[in-house]
Amino acid sequence: MNKNPNKNIDNSDIKIGLQAIAFKEFLDNRHTVIISDENLFRLYPEVFEDFDKIILPSGEDTKSLKTIEFIISEFVKLNLDRNSFIIGFGGGVICDITGFVASIFMRGLSFGFVPSTLLAQIDAAIGGKNGVNFGNHKNYIGCFNNPEFVICDPILLNTLSDQEYKSGLGEVLKYALITNKNELFTYLNKNTELILNKNQKILNFIIKKCVQIKSDIVAKDPFDKGFRQILNFGHSFAHCVEKIENIPHGIAVVYGMKIALKIAFNEGFLNSECQNEILSFFAKFGFDKEIILRDEHFEILKGDKKKNSDSIKLVIIRDIGKPDFYELPIDDIKDLLK
Numbered sequence: 077m078n079k080n081p082n083k084n085i086d087n088s089d090i091k092i093g094l095q096a097i098a099f100k101e102f103l104d105n106r107h108t109v110i111i112s113d114e115n116l117f118r119l120y121p122e123v124f125e126d127f128d129k130i131i132l133p134s135g136e137d138t139k140s141l142k143t144i145e146f147i148i149s150e151f152v153k154l155n156l157d158r159n160s161f162i163i164g165f166g167g168g169v170i171c172d173i174t175g176f177v178a179s180i181f182m183r184g185l186s187f188g189f190v191p192s193t194l195l196a197q198i199d200a201a202i203g204g205k206n207g208v209n210f211g212n213h214k215n216y217i218g219c220f221n222n223p224e225f226v227i228c229d230p231i232l233l234n235t236l237s238d239q240e241y242k243s244g245l246g247e248v249l250k251y252a253l254i255t256n257k258n259e260l261f262t263y264l265n266k267n268t269e270l271i272l273n274k275n276q277k278i279l280n281f282i283i284k285k286c287v288q289i290k291s292d293i294v295a296k297d298p299f300d301k302g303f304r305q306i307l308n309f310g311h312s313f314a315h316c317v318e319k320i321e322n323i324p325h326g327i328a329v330v331y332g333m334k335i336a337l338k339i340a341f342n343e344g345f346l347n348s349e350c351q352n353e354i355l356s357f358f359a360k361f362g363f364d365k366e367i368i369l370r371d372e373h374f375e376i377l378k379g380d381k382k383k384n385s386d387s388i389k390l391v392i393i394r395d396i397g398k399p400d401f402y403e404l405p406i407d408d409i410k411d412l413l414k
C-alpha cells in the first residue's frame with residue numbers, strides 16, 4: 077500500500093527547501109538507512125544529514141546481485157534489525173534495488189521511496205515491482221512488494237540531465253497512448269512547450285495523473301497476470317534497443333512504441349491517420365528518429381521473459397486509448413518490419 081503516493085505534488089504543498097526531506101515525518105524513530113547513488117549524494121547532501129547511508133555507483137550495471145550482496149553486508153555492519161527502515165532516494169535503478177533488498181533482508185524490512193527522476197516518479201516507484209538484472213536478462217530476479225510511502229518532488233527534476241528528463245517523458249507519452257485521449261494526450265499536446273521547459277505547475281499535474289493512471293491499472297492486476305501488461309507497450313523492443321544502443325530506458329520505450337505501431341499498421345489494426353497523429357505527437361517532444369532492428373536486437377528479443385516459446389506477446393494499440401495484445405512469432409516480426 078502506498079501511504080500517500082501523491083504527497084507533495086500540489087504546488088500549494090511546495091514550501092521553502094527540499095520537499096524530499098518530508099520523509100522524516102514517516103520514520104517514527106526507526107533506525108533508517110538511505111540507499112542512493114553518487115549523483116544524488118553530491119547534489120542533495122542535506123537529504124542525508126543524520127542518516128546512515130549506502131551510496132552506490134549510478135547506472136543500470138549497479139542493478140545486480142553483486143550490489144544486493146554488498147548492501148546486505150553493509151546492513152549487517154550497521155546492525156539493522158526487523159524494525160529498521162530503508163529509504164530509496166534516486167532513479168528507477170535505486171528504487172528497484174531498494175525495494176528488492178528491503179524485501180528479502182531478514183524476510184522483509186519496511187521501506188519508502190523518494191524517486192528523483194521523472195521516470196521513477198511516474199513509473200518505477202509505483203506498482204510494487206522490485207528487482208535486479210541477471211546478466212543481459214533484465215529484471216529477471218525480483219519480487220512484488222509495496223513501499224510504505226512514495227514522495228514525488230518535481231523540484232528534484234531541475235537537476236536532471238536533458239537526456240534523463242526526455243527518458244521520463246517517453247513513459248509519460250506511453251500513458252497518454254494507452255488511456256483515453258482526454259486523460260493525457262490532449263493535455264500534453266496543448267502544453268508541449270511548458271513541459272519541455274519543466275514548468276513545475278504542469279509537471280505537478282502530469283506526475284499526479286500518471287501516478288493515478290498506473291495505480292488504477294495495477295490495482296486491477298497487481299501481480300502482472302494479464303491486464304497490467306498493457307503497461308508494457310513498447311517495452312519488448314525497448315529492452316533490446318536500450319541494451320544495444322546504450323540509451324536511457326524511456327527513450328528506448330518510444331523507439332519500441334514506434335516499432336509496435338508499425339506492426340499494428342502493417343497488420344491492419346491501426347489506420348494511417350492515427351499512426352501519423354501519434355508520430356507527430358512523438359516528434360513534438362523531440363522523438364523524431366526511428367530504429368531499424370538488427371540481428372543483435374533479435375537475439376536479445378528471443379531472451380525476453382515475456383516470450384512464449386518462439387512467439388512474443390506484443391502490446392499494440394488500435395487507436396489512442398485502445399491498447400490490445402497481439403501474439404506473433406519472432407521470425408514474423410522480422411518480415412513485418414522489412
Ligand SMILES: NC(=O)c1ccc[n+]([C@@H]2O[C@H](COP(=O)([O-])OP(=O)(O)OC[C@H]3O[C@@H](n4cnc5c(N)ncnc54)[C@H](O)[C@@H]3O)[C@@H](O)[C@H]2O)c1
Binds near residue numbers: 113233
Ligand atoms: N519497477 C518498475 O516498475 C520499473 C518501471 C520502469 C522502470 N524501471 C527501472 O528503472 C530503471 C531506470 O530508471 P531511471 O530512468 O530513473 O534511471 P536511473 O535510476 O539510472 O537514473 C538515471 C540517472 O539520473 C541520475 N539522477 C537521478 N536523479 C537525479 C536528479 N534529481 N538530478 C540529477 N541526476 C539524477 C542518476 O544518478 C542516474 O545517473 C531501469 O532499471 C528500469 O528497469 C522499473
